[in-house]
Amino acid sequence: MVKALVFFAVALVSVVVLMGSASAGFFDFFKKDVRQGPVDVGVTVESVAPTIVFVSNVAGDVLNIHGTVSPRGGGGTTVTRVSFIAEDLNGAGDLNDASAGMRYRGPGGTALAGTCGVAPTCSGCAVTQKNYSCNADMEYYYEPGTWTVNASIKDNSANLAVDTKRTFQYLLYREISHAGNVNWAGISLVDSNQLSDSNPFLLTNLGNAALSVSVTGYGLNGTGANPEDQIPASNFSASGNTGGDPLAECDVPAQAVALSQGVPVTVPGVSVPRGLPGNNQDNMYFCIYPSLSSLNLNPGQGYSTSATGNQWAITIV
Amino acid sequence: MKGAMLVFALVVLAAGVIADGFGVTSEYYSERPLEIRAGESIDTFFVIQDNGGSDLTIEAILLEGSEVASLSENIYEVSTSATGQVNVRVSVPQGTPVGTEYNVKVLFESVSEGEGGESVNFQTNIESSFPVIVVEGTSEQLGSGEGSNFWIWVLAAVIVLIIIIFAVLKARK
Numbered sequence: 439m440v441k442a443l444v445f446f447a448v449a450l451v452s453v454v455v456l457m458g459s460a461s462a463g464f465f466d467f468f469k470k471d472v473r474q475g476p477v478d479v480g481v482t483v484e485s486v487a488p489t490i491v492f493v494s495n496v497a498g499d500v501l502n503i504h505g506t507v508s509p510r511g512g513g514g515t516t517v518t519r520v521s522f523i524a525e526d527l528n529g530a531g532d533l534n535d536a537s538a539g540m541r542y543r544g545p546g547g548t549a550l551a552g553t554c555g556v557a558p559t560c561s562g563c564a565v566t567q568k569n570y571s572c573n574a575d576m577e578y579y580y581e582p583g584t585w586t587v588n589a590s591i592k593d594n595s596a597n598l599a600v601d602t603k604r605t606f607q608y609l610l611y612r613e614i615s616h617a618g619n620v621n622w623a624g625i626s627l628v629d630s631n632q633l634s635d636s637n638p639f640l641l642t643n644l645g646n647a648a649l650s651v652s653v654t655g656y657g658l659n660g661t662g663a664n665p666e667d668q669i670p671a672s673n674f675s676a677s678g679n680t681g682g683d684p685l686a687e688c689d690v691p692a693q694a695v696a697l698s699q700g701v702p703v704t705v706p707g708v709s710v711p712r713g714l715p716g717n718n719q720d721n722m723y724f725c726i727y728p729s730l731s732s733l734n735l736n737p738g739q740g741y742s743t744s745a746t747g748n749q750w751a752i753t754i755v
Numbered sequence: 756m757k758g759a760m761l762v763f764a765l766v767v768l769a770a771g772v773i774a775d776g777f778g779v780t781s782e783y784y785s786e787r788p789l790e791i792r793a794g795e796s797i798d799t800f801f802v803i804q805d806n807g808g809s810d811l812t813i814e815a816i817l818l819e820g821s822e823v824a825s826l827s828e829n830i831y832e833v834s835t836s837a838t839g840q841v842n843v844r845v846s847v848p849q850g851t852p853v854g855t856e857y858n859v860k861v862l863f864e865s866v867s868e869g870e871g872g873e874s875v876n877f878q879t880n881i882e883s884s885f886p887v888i889v890v891e892g893t894s895e896q897l898g899s900g901e902g903s904n905f906w907i908w909v910l911a912a913v914i915v916l917i918i919i920i921f922a923v924l925k926a927r928k
Contacts, residue, residue, distance in 0.1 A: 501780070501802055501838060511778035512806030582784065610787075612881055613778025613806065620877070644806075645778060753862070753880035 487597035488526040488533055491567065493589050496520045496606040498576070507585075509578040509611040513644045513715065516576045518542075521557055522589040524599060525567045533568050537592035540572035544608065545583035550574055579646050579712050582610040612754050613644040614651070614710065620724055620750075627737060630729045631688040638680065638721035641752075643710040651722070652704045652755050655697030656748035662739025669741050671699045675727045678707025678720060687723035694725065702753050776807035776879070777833070779863050783885035789859075792892045794849040801841040801883055803863065805833040812866045815841050820859030823847055823887055830866075851889050860884035 498507035499517045510516045520540060526532040538554040552574030560569035570591070587604040617640040625632050643649050655671035677694035679686035686693040686707075695703045710720040735741075743749055780802040783789045791797055805811045813831045817824060827842035845859065863881045 500804070501840075503782075503800065503840075506782065508780040508802060508804075511804035512776065514806075583787065607782075607787075610781045610784040611778055611804075612781070612883060613776070613804070614879065614881075615776060616877065616879075618877070647784070749878040751864075751878040751880050753882060755882050 485532070485593060485595040485597060486527040488524050488591055488593045488599040490522055490589055490591065490599050490601035491525050492523040493587060493601050493604040494521045496585075496587060496604070506607040506609050507576065508609045509576065509580070509646050511578070511611065511613050511644060513578055515578070517573055518552075518576055519571065519573045520552075520587055520589070520604070521569055521571045522601065523560065523563060523567050523569050524591045525564070526593050527566055528593065530566055530568045532593045532595075534592045534594050534596075535568075535570075537590075538570045538572070539588075539590045540574065541588040541590075542574060542576075543586045543588065544581050545585070546581040548580055550576065550580075576608065578611065578644060579714060579718060580608060581712070582608050582646050608646075610647050611645040612647060612649065614649055614752070614754055615642045615644055616640065616752060622726065625726060625730070627730045627733075627735055630727060631685050632726040633685070633687065634724040634726075637687070637723045639724060641708065641710045641720050641722055643712055643718040643720075646712050648712050649710040649754050650704060651708050651710070652702035652753045653697060653722075654700060654702045654751040654753065656699060656743055656746060656750060658741035658743060659745035660736055660739045661742050661745055662736065664736040664739060665745050667733070667735045667739070667741070669726070669730065669733065669735070671697045673726055673728055673730065675725045676703075676705045677723050677725075678705060678709070680721070680723045685725065688725035688727040690727055694723075694727070696727070700748070702751070702755075704755060776805075777811055777813065777863075777865065777881070778804045778806060779881045779883050780804065781883045781885060785884075785886060788886035788888045789845060790888050790890045791845060791847050793847055793851040793853075793889055796844060796846040799843050799845065799885075801843065801861065801863075803831055803833050803839040803841065805835055805837055805839075808835060810834050813839070814864045814866050816862045816864065818860040818862050818882070819884065820857050820887065823857050824859040826861070845887055847887070847889055853889055853891055855889040857887040858884055859887055 495505050496507055497519050500508040500510050507516060507518055524533055535556050540552040540554050542550040552572045554570045554572035557569040557571040560567060563569060584605050585608050586602055587606070588600065588602050590598060590600045592598050617636065620634055620636045620639060622632060623635050641651065653676050655674055657668040657670045659665055660667040674697045675688055675690045675694040676697065677687040679693050688694060690696045693706065695706055697703060705722055708720055708722050711718055782799045789797060789799060803813050811833045813833060815826055815829055815831065817826055824843055824845050831839040831841060833839040843859070861883050863883065865878055865880065
């Protein structure tokens, strides 16, 4: 029986101590500092600064997986949406709807402002709360990485609330477009260093990371009477450099690279930057650098990849 | 004699508008490596966007990192202006030393038919890669929340035991 009493005593003390630590007001009951006389009370209602109690995940219209946003390909724009709930203890009517704002800041410092408005619904909101819906357009060339959402609102007394806890990942996207035609309208079978009529071959970066490229070449076979005649891939060169003496695009291996049958070769001097349209381009130059005299080609026919079906390839690396 | 003449016919390598305009989105990349613990598996993805004027067939080929990464499929049919998701599972064996690095590289190759005749389109391919770095901890430690639950259960069991002992002692008296 004694053991039982000790057990309960210890338990009771523990409970009391815990309550005392958990509730600052528990022992106040024993305090003697209690006002007992009449007290004059004056109340002044002051404006309470608003707070932002919730910021949603950012959603993009290309995809939204694991809280991420993807750039839109083809040089497009991704529309992103985010909402936030603001609270003002003076009442939701004290929130200044016109001041609701949202900005993104990228890892490289890019700042982007969105537009916000009162959302048509605010599910589960108190009478002191309002839901704001915002959207912002993100360009394909914005830097990948962690972006911070800055949601803000003022009340009618210009008290400001800001929340910057929400972040999202703007993903890395790679795409390139190029001019299309590479041809030599007419070539000599004895001369060396014959430049393509398609130079410069324009490369445009439609993603958000700087790009290097490789070219995979194949021999060109005759399209006329002698289809077995072939200009081997190794007779072609490519470079990001042009001109000079010797011609840079033909200067293998110092400034240009010779193509290799079915094997991708990285083209020196080509780096297509990420950037605004017009600032996201680089040129590539092609050349038939050796003399073709030893190949004993039929001069009266064209030469193309169509005979073998092996397309040349440009690969982003 | 033959070699001294001019080739008059057009030599065409590629012509026309790019038919296979596509791009690839990556969740991880060189500046954002995938961090993983020994014994852990993480699913990630690439997303193919078809921005050309026709449907595409894209082949995904794992060039590097096959010891830790696998693709859900290799052939992806992507409609015009649509996207296709390429799921990648990365698994690192137990006992892999911390700091071990792998590189996962995938080649996305358009296998759509080119145009006929001499107007052959340049095929456009895209390589995407990301580093995988083994970091501190084991896959068991990932469930730290489960570890906390374990100790809560131990505490509960001790309390129940005390109550039972107390009840037994009381019954004897």
